[in-house]
Amino acid sequence: MSVRTRLILGSVISSGTALVIVGSVIASYELAQLRRGLVSRMSVQAEVVGTNSLSAILFNDSGSAGKTLSALEADTHVTGVALYGDDGQLFASYSRDLQESFEPVLADAAVGHDFQADRLLVRRAVMFDEKPVGTVLIVSDLLEISEARSRSVTVLVVLLLASLLVALVIWSWLQRDISKPLLDLAQTAQRVSQLKDFSTRVPGDRPDEIGELIHAFNEMLDEINIQQTELKSAHDGLEQRVEQRTAQLKSANDEIEAFSYSVSHDLRAPLRSIDGFSQALLEDYQERLDDTGQDYLRRIRAGCQRMGMLIDDLLGLARLTRQEMRCETVDVSDLAAHVAEELKSRDSGRQVEFRIQSGLVAQADAALLRIALENLLGNASKFTRDRPDARIEVGSMPSDKEMVFYVKDNGAGFDMSYANKLFGAFQRLHSQKEFEGTGVGLATVQRIIRRHEGRVWAEGRLGQGASFYFTLQRDGRANEEKDHPTGGRQP
Amino acid sequence: MVTRGQGALRTLMVLGCLMSSLCPAAGEEPEGLSENKIKAVYLYYFATFMDWPPGSLDNDSHEIVIGILGEDPFGSILDDTVRGKMVQRRSLTVKRFQSVQEARQSQILFISPSEQDQLVHILKVLGDAPVLTVGDGRFAALGGQIAFQREEKRVRFEINAEAVKRAGLKMSAQLLKLGRIVGDSSP
Numbered sequence: 130m131s132v133r134t135r136l137i138l139g140s141v142i143s144s145g146t147a148l149v150i151v152g153s154v155i156a157s158y159e160l161a162q163l164r165r166g167l168v169s170r171m172s173v174q175a176e177v178v179g180t181n182s183l184s185a186i187l188f189n190d191s192g193s194a195g196k197t198l199s200a201l202e203a204d205t206h207v208t209g210v211a212l213y214g215d216d217g218q219l220f221a222s223y224s225r226d227l228q229e230s231f232e233p234v235l236a237d238a239a240v241g242h243d244f245q246a247d248r249l250l251v252r253r254a255v256m257f258d259e260k261p262v263g264t265v266l267i268v269s270d271l272l273e274i275s276e277a278r279s280r281s282v283t284v285l286v287v288l289l290l291a292s293l294l295v296a297l298v299i300w301s302w303l304q305r306d307i308s309k310p311l312l313d314l315a316q317t318a319q320r321v322s323q324l325k326d327f328s329t330r331v332p333g334d335r336p337d338e339i340g341e342l343i344h345a346f347n348e349m350l351d352e353i354n355i356q357q358t359e360l361k362s363a364h365d366g367l368e369q370r371v372e373q374r375t376a377q378l379k380s381a382n383d384e385i386e387a388f389s390y391s392v393s394h395d396l397r398a399p400l401r402s403i404d405g406f407s408q409a410l411l412e413d414y415q416e417r418l419d420d421t422g423q424d425y426l427r428r429i430r431a432g433c434q435r436m437g438m439l440i441d442d443l444l445g446l447a448r449l450t451r452q453e454m455r456c457e458t459v460d461v462s463d464l465a466a467h468v469a470e471e472l473k474s475r476d477s478g479r480q481v482e483f484r485i486q487s488g489l490v491a492q493a494d495a496a497l498l499r500i501a502l503e504n505l506l507g508n509a510s511k512f513t514r515d516r517p518d519a520r521i522e523v524g525s526m527p528s529d530k531e532m533v534f535y536v537k538d539n540g541a542g543f544d545m546s547y548a549n550k551l552f553g554a555f556q557r558l559h560s561q562k563e564f565e566g567t568g569v570g571l572a573t574v575q576r577i578i579r580r581h582e583g584r585v586w587a588e589g590r591l592g593q594g595a596s597f598y599f600t601l602q603r604d605g606r607a608n609e610e611k612d613h614p615t616g617g618r619q620p
Numbered sequence: 621m622v623t624r625g626q627g628a629l630r631t632l633m634v635l636g637c638l639m640s641s642l643c644p645a646a647g648e649e650p651e652g653l654s655e656n657k658i659k660a661v662y663l664y665y666f667a668t669f670m671d672w673p674p675g676s677l678d679n680d681s682h683e684i685v686i687g688i689l690g691e692d693p694f695g696s697i698l699d700d701t702v703r704g705k706m707v708q709r710r711s712l713t714v715k716r717f718q719s720v721q722e723a724r725q726s727q728i729l730f731i732s733p734s735e736q737d738q739l740v741h742i743l744k745v746l747g748d749a750p751v752l753t754v755g756d757g758r759f760a761a762l763g764g765q766i767a768f769q770r771e772e773k774r775v776r777f778e779i780n781a782e783a784v785k786r787a788g789l790k791m792s793a794q795l796l797k798l799g800r801i802v803g804d805s806s807p
Contacts (some may be wrong), residue, residue: 184669184797185793185794188662188665190798257668258705
């Protein structure tokens with residue numbers, strides 16, 4: 130129900146109730162007055178009839194008494210009048226159109242009046258020599274009262290309707306003063322919330338509560354406006370700073386990569402000369418060196434070769450982050466099978482069981498994914514070397530958002546407390562004697578998967594095998610346009 | 621306005637009074653009041669509906685005299701009826717007269733049927749004296765003022781309004797309307 134309707138309804142109800150109450154009180158007072166008036170009028174009639182009938186009673190002349198009584202014919206409300214003697218016997222009576230039939234003996238001789246359902250009885254004593262010699266009984270209908278009652282009810286109803294109409298008119302005129310600005314306010318509020326136009330203001334300057342409301346509303350809009358401006362400037366500043374930082378980060382990253390690339394590249398030349406001259410020493414001065422000297426030189430060469438491998442791996446790692454990515458739908462099962470074949474042919478003396486789930490598909494750069502799988506399967510192959518029943522599984526686990534792949538082996542495993550060190554470059558959990566390697570493999574895997582916006586983690590127990598998990602996009606969201614060749618992006 | 625309680629009480633008291641004063645003794649005439657008793661009461665009532673000229677009333681004795689001329693048919697009934705009664709603040713007294721001259725001093729004079737023969741003479745002697753003359757039978761037609769008439773068991777009366785007027789008396793309309801009005805010349 131709108132405010133307007135409520136206001137009008139409230140006023141109509143209140144004024145209507147007041148009118149009904151006042152009207153009922155006045156009507157009932159008027160009715161009581163009418164009854165009193167009727168009683169007093171009938172009492173006077175009875176008195177007159179009594180006085181005029183006195184001689185007739187005294188001289189026992191009921192005919193004359195009847196004539197006296199019938200004089201009341203003039204009063205149209207009198208339906209009957211009776212005269213009883215002092216012995217209570219009916220002496221004479223008059224009845225309008227035979228409406229009344231009087232009892233032959235007066236049952237109640239007491240003077241006074243008696244309102245019955247539709248008539249009024251008035252009894253008066255006829256006095257002679259200060260003694261009652263008879264009783265006059267007048268019966269009057271109550272038409273006078275009922276007519277007055279229906280008249281006053283009609284007047285009340287008409288008055289009620291008329292004043293309600295007037296109240297309605299006055300109130301619908303008055304309420305405009307209250308509800309109109311409220312409606313304007315509501316409309317403005319709606320417009321503001323829909324169009325987000327906080328520059329709108331509600332017009333109107335009033336000295337009352339509605340004026341205060343409008344003022345408060347406008348102030349609130351001002352406040353919102355100010356806050357919005359502040360928020361926008363803060364947001365813009367933040368954006369700018371993010372861009373700045375990103376640019377700084379990118380240049381720092383580029384610098385580091387360029388640095389490590391050039392360092393690795395430049396390290397090769399002196400290494401080559403150390404290795405080369407060590408070889409020359411071994412070949413050209415073999416006879417002058419004793420066995421210990423030759424052994425030292427061989428160790429120098431082994432060190433040089435190992436350092437060369439490290440530099441190669443480092444360069445490879447650096448290249449990974451610089452290489453451009455081309456994402457496409459890749460048959461992971463097929464890729465894993467190729468890598469497994471290669472491993473088998475390289476180490477034909479071993480008996481390794483590869484279990485590769487078929488139908489594995491993902492969105493990825495095929496070349497990079499191949500490098501990742503080479504590292505993971507290579508690791509698995511390496512760490513199952515001591516087991517006669519070596520088994521390597523490649524598969525995927527059900528997941529809603531992304532594809533989760535795993536490479537599981539039953540090899541040497543690792544201590545879970547070192548799990549966070551596994552993916553760091555040059556981090557190794559085993560000695561070079563136990564298992565050879567540079568410690569770059571898992572770092573490479575991590576870098577490749579991260580470039581695909583995926584995650585890598587591992588589970589394992591010492592001596593009970595290891596599981597490596599990585600995720601890839603299911604729907605090819607890791608596409609080229611999103612991918613910057615910056616590398617090292619955290620998901 | 622008279623309340624119910626007072627009214628009822630008053631009615632009872634009055635009924636008692638009426639019983640003692642108006643009603644005949646038990647067993648006397650069971651069917652109603654005797655004719656003489658009724659006439660006696662009527663004589664009293666006549667007094668209440670009459671006005672005498674101011675000078676005609678005796679201001680010393682403060683009484684209204686009801687006279688009986690001739691043989692008294694009432695015995696003590698009339699005396700008993702008017703005993704203690706007041707009319708116009710005067711007490712009622714019953715006096716018996718043998719001569720018309722004496723009877724002139726009464727205010728109401730009942731002329732006994734025994735004086736039937738002297739009637740014309742009596743009325744002549746009374747002349748215009750302010751006396752309400754009451755008689756029986758054709759009394760009013762003969763120049764008397766009120767005449768009792770026996771009708772079945774009721775007692776009614778004739779009024780010779782002209783005679784009343786001649787005597788200088790005023791009779792209440794209430795009384796006039798009850799009586800049958802006759803004139804001197806009525807047969």
